[in-house]
Structures are given as C-alpha cells and as structure tokens.
Amino acid sequence: MSIDRVDVSITSPGRNFVTLKITTSDGLVGWGDATLNGRELSVASYLRDHVASTLVGRDEDRIEDTWQYLYRAPYWRRGPVTMAAIAAVDMALWDIKAKKAGVPLYQLLGGASRDALRVYVHASGADYASLKDAVSAYVDAGVTAVRVQTGIPGLGQIYGVASNKPGAKYDYEPAKRAADGSSAARPAEEAWDTRKYLAHMPGVFSRLREDFGTDLRILHDGHHRMSPIEAARFARDVEPYDLFWLEDCTPGEDQTALRTVRQYSTTPLAIGEVFNSIYDYQTLITERLIDYVRSAVTHTGGVTAMKKLLDFAAIYGIKSGMHGPTDISPVGMAAALHLGLALHNFGIQEYMPHNDATLDVFRTSYVYDRGFLHPGDAPGLGVELDESAADAFEYTKAYLPVNRLLDGTMHDW
Numbered sequence: 159m160s161i162d163r164v165d166v167s168i169t170s171p172g173r174n175f176v177t178l179k180i181t182t183s184d185g186l187v188g189w190g191d192a193t194l195n196g197r198e199l200s201v202a203s204y205l206r207d208h209v210a211s212t213l214v215g216r217d218e219d220r221i222e223d224t225w226q227y228l229y230r231a232p233y234w235r236r237g238p239v240t241m242a243a244i245a246a247v248d249m250a251l252w253d254i255k256a257k258k259a260g261v262p263l264y265q266l267l268g269g270a271s272r273d274a275l276r277v278y279v280h281a282s283g284a285d286y287a288s289l290k291d292a293v294s295a296y297v298d299a300g301v302t303a304v305r306v307q308t309g310i311p312g313l314g315q316i317y318g319v320a321s322n323k324p325g326a327k328y329d330y331e332p333a334k335r336a337a338d339g340s341s342a343a344r345p346a347e348e349a350w351d352t353r354k355y356l357a358h359m360p361g362v363f364s365r366l367r368e369d370f371g372t373d374l375r376i377l378h379d380g381h382h383r384m385s386p387i388e389a390a391r392f393a394r395d396v397e398p399y400d401l402f403w404l405e406d407c408t409p410g411e412d413q414t415a416l417r418t419v420r421q422y423s424t425t426p427l428a429i430g431e432v433f434n435s436i437y438d439y440q441t442l443i444t445e446r447l448i449d450y451v452r453s454a455v456t457h458t459g460g461v462t463a464m465k466k467l468l469d470f471a472a473i474y475g476i477k478s479g480m481h482g483p484t485d486i487s488p489v490g491m492a493a494a495l496h497l498g499l500a501l502h503n504f505g506i507q508e509y510m511p512h513n514d515a516t517l518d519v520f521r522t523s524y525v526y527d528r529g530f531l532h533p534g535d536a537p538g539l540g541v542e543l544d545e546s547a548a549d550a551f552e553y554t555k556a557y558l559p560v561n562r563l564l565d566g567t568m569h570d571w
C-alpha cells in the first residue's frame with residue numbers, strides 16, 4: 159500500500175479549522191489537524207502547494223522516516239507553519255496505522271498508563287462575583303482543576319475573560335470575526351497595565367482559597383506579559399495560594415528569563431503553547447526551569463515529535479500540560495488524549511469544549527466525564543470529519559486581538 163491522495167480542507171463552524179486527509183491506495187483514511195489560529199491559510203497552502211505531491215506514492219507505514227523527510231528535506235526548519243503542517247501529516251499517518259491494527263492509537267504508544275486524563279477547564283469573570291459563580295458551577299459538576307482569569311479594575315476586555323452574560327454557555331473565542339460574522343479586516347485592540355494586574359491578582363487567588371479550600375487545583379495564565387523581574391515578584395506573591403501552575407509568565411522567546419522567576423519562587427511554572435520544537439525547551443528542561451510542557455501536538459510536529467519532547471522532559475521530572483482550547487480541532491485534541499493516556503509523565507490536559515456545530519462536523523469518540531477525559535476505544539484517533547457537514551461552513555478570516563499598554567505601546571497579547 160502507499161499514500162494515494164492528500165487533501166486539505168478548511169471549515170469554519172464558529173471558528174476556523176484546517177484538516178488534512180490522507181487516503182491510502184486501498185482506501186484507508188487518516189486525519190490530521192493543521193489549525194494555526196489566525197494564520198490558517200498559510201498552513202493550508204504549505205500542505206497543498208509544497209507537501210501533498212511529495213507524499214503521494216510513499217509508504218504510509220514509515221511514519222518516522224516521513225517526519226524526517228518533511229523536517230530535514232526542505233532545508234528551512236521549524237516555525238509554526240512548517241511544524242503545524244508536519245503535525246497534520248504525522249497525526250494522519252498514526253491514525254492510519256492504528257486503524258490498520260484495529261486498535262485505538264494509545265495502544266500503539268505503549269497502552270494506557272492511567273484510567274482517564276484529569277483536565278482543567280477555563281473559568282473567568284469580569285469581576286470576582288462572576289468568577290466565583292463560574293468556578294462554583296465547575297466544582298459542582300465534578301471538575302477538580304480550573305484556570306482562572308478575571309477582569310482587572312481600570313482595564314476593559316482583556317485576555318481570557320469571557321464577555322458573555324452570566325448563565326450563558328461559556329464560549330470565549332479570542333479570534334474575532336467582524337460583528338456581523340463576516341471576515342475581520344484587522345485585529346481588535348485591547349489595553350493592558352501590568353502594575354494594575356500585579357496589584358489585583360494575588361487578592362483574587364486569596365479569595366478563591368477562602369471560598370473553595372485547598373483541594374481545588376487553581377491554574378493561571380500570564381500570557382507572556384510580565385518582564386522577568388515582574389514575573390518573579392508575581393510568582394512569589396501568589397506562592398501562599400498554592401497555584402497548580404503559573405503559565406506563560408514571561409515572553410516565550412527568552413528561555414533564560416525563567417531563571418529569574420525560579421530564583422525567587424516555588425510556584426510551579428508552565429510554558430510552551432507558542433513553541434513548536436523540542437529545541438525551544440532545551441534550556442528550560444535541562445535546567446529544570448519549568449514543571450509542565452504546554453505545547454500542542456498540532457503545533458509541535460505531531461505525535462512523533464511530542465512523544466520525544468515529553469520523554470526528554472520525563473528525565474528531568476517535568477510533566478505534560480498539553481494545549482487544548484478550541485483552536486485545537488477535535489482531531490488534534492484526540493491526538494493529545496491518546497498520547498496523554500499512554501505517557502507516564504502526563505500532568506494535566508487543558509479542555510475547552512467545542513461548540514455543537516464543530517461536533518457535528520467532527521464526529522468524536524472521546525468521552526468527558528466529571529473532570530476527566532478518555533480518548534475512547536475506536537480504532538485510530540477516533541475522530542472522523544463529516545466532509546459534507548464541513549463544506550457548509552466557509553472559511554471566515556478572524557484575528558487574535560493585539561494588546562497595547564495604556565500609553566499606546568505595543569505589548570504582548
């Protein structure tokens with residue numbers, strides 16, 4: 159058998175997803191997620207215009223060799239577009255291999271290391287009262303870990319805070335279309351002030367501990383907005399509230415920034431959703447500057463590359479915390495779940511449920527139950543794209559917001 163067809167589709171059931179379909183000469187189909195939020199067409203082009211023809215005729219069983227072929231052969235390496243494209247091919251080939259074997263993918267990765275995957279969900283509120291309501295609803299539903307983001311007095315809409323009305327279904331989606339649902343012409347702009355944030359947030363964690371006790375795992379995302387010394391102060395200030403992790407506290411490019419944070423605090427650190435290669439972690443892992451790896455299978459070269467990265471992390475006692483909001487398609491989510499179930503050093507899985515339209519387009523077999531996910535036991539990844547349902551949702555350009563300081567200076571979003 160060999161690879162016979164390579165097709166790329168873009169669907170937009172509320173947000174954009176890029177999906178790769180690989181078909182073998184005897185009709186087996188594998189799916190891969192190639193979604194890069196706000197830059198979807200670039201990955202689609204990379205796959206259609208530069209990768210597809212080179213795969214036709216190759217042995218679909220040679221997953222490692224195909225990974226190396228796509229990584230080394232073009233000379234230009236790494237980068238989010240390239241690595242998302244490689245990830246999609248890799249996922250699709252693992253999907254095919256597991257379907258041929260008639261087993262769920264996790265069985266080919268070593269089998270289950272646990273019964274199910276503990277997830278964390280996103281709770282937010284413009285003020286403390288609404289945040290508390292959101293956290294309470296999750297705790298009542300059996301969730302054991304929540305990422306909390308809240309509005310900061312004196313600032314408007316900021317990252318991570320859903321703007322929907324109390325009681326409405328949580329549907330925070332930062333990549334914005336135009337108000338009428340048509341393509342956005344340019345990104346929305348938000349305003350930021352780190353001093354206000356540093357002054358406000360520790361009190362929020364204090365109140366959460368008073369209201370919810372010590373068992374609840376509380377996570378928080380700094381979204382790359384603090385300088386090393388600001389992050390060190392913040393991590394030290396919140397130490398009494400026992401965060402499960404502080405995520406992305408400093409800009410992602412500077413691995414050595416976290417040395418400063420580590421010097422002053424024992425708050426566990428997580429980083430990596432904007433990384434796309436094992437080399438982005440070389441210093442972070444070997445110097446034990448982080449506790450959790452935040453990369454997505456979708457953005458980091460697929461199951462093959464993520465398994466190597468997380469095996470490397472395991473040597474240093476570092477665990478997985480794979481990226482999993484709605485900019486990961488159900489195909490990418492399934493890949494993370496199979497890998498997470500098989501890894502010994504699984505830590506926690508981010509989970510933000512997709513909307514109903516997305517789950518009509520992508521037929522999933524993973525199962526959520528009271529704070530835990532399981533990939534299911536369908537052969538392969540266990541997700542199938544309904545192509546006619548997907549065709550009903552045309553690509554709609556959407557941008558992540560940009561962020562400025564109060565004096566107008568561009569800042570990290």
Ligand SMILES: [Mg+2]
Pocket residue numbers: 379381405406431
């Ligand atoms: Mg994050």
